[in-house]
Amino acid sequence: MKKNLLLYLFIFAALINVFTYVYYSKQQKYDTEKIDSLATKIDTLKAELDTTTDNLERADYFSLEQNLNARKYFGNEGIDELIIKIRDGVYVQNKSPEGNPLVHYPKINGEPFKINKIKIVNHRWIIADFTDGKAWGEVLIKYFIEDNGEVTYETMETLLHANSMMY
Known part of the structure; x- marks a missing residue:
């Protein structure tokens, strides 16, 4: 009985380790993809901000504040x-x-x-x-x-x- 219990505990521990490894490897891949996606979004937003700032400066060219x-x-x-x-x-x-x-x-x-x-x-x-x-x-x-x-x-x-x- 003791042998069976140790065998079951060993199998259970091995399964827990496999599931944990798979979970964390997929989590890391997901986090990396999310970081890349957010970095792309940041770059896009920075470009839009530069364009908007340029448009604002052009629109504000004819103003007492800027002249x-x-x-x-x-x-x-x-x-x-x-x-x-x-x-x-x-x-x-x-x-x-x-x-x-x-x-x-x-x-x-x-x-x-x-x-x-x-x-x-x-x-x-x-x-x-x-x-x-x-x-x-x-x-x-x-x-x-x-x-x-x-x-x-x-x-x-x-x-x-x-x-x-x-x-």
Whole structure:
């Protein structure tokens, strides 16, 4: 009986060792494949990030934040505060009941036009998007910093998208 018990224990231990060996060898292969897959994914994501960064830099080329010549015009000091002041000045004009006066279009269907987004292109121009909730357009604005620090605005051109007026 003792011999049979030792034989069964030996066979059981051998089977456990075989199963353990197979499990860990497959686990190592699986881990290696997963690491290779993740490394490939990382490389792909890095390439996409580089492309996105390049596209962002190209899109941001025409902006006061990135335009060194425009920044030099203002002396490179207080640009961030100036940008906020210019943006706030445009948005404050949205409070008019007739709509933003920088948009030279009258109310359509009783809703005034208001500026949604602006981009300060350089030390002189702003491009803005406006809407009345249904019709959309863009406006090109010229701005000036007066000697007393106030910002004045002058509309250069407006464009109302005709296809946005079809409701």
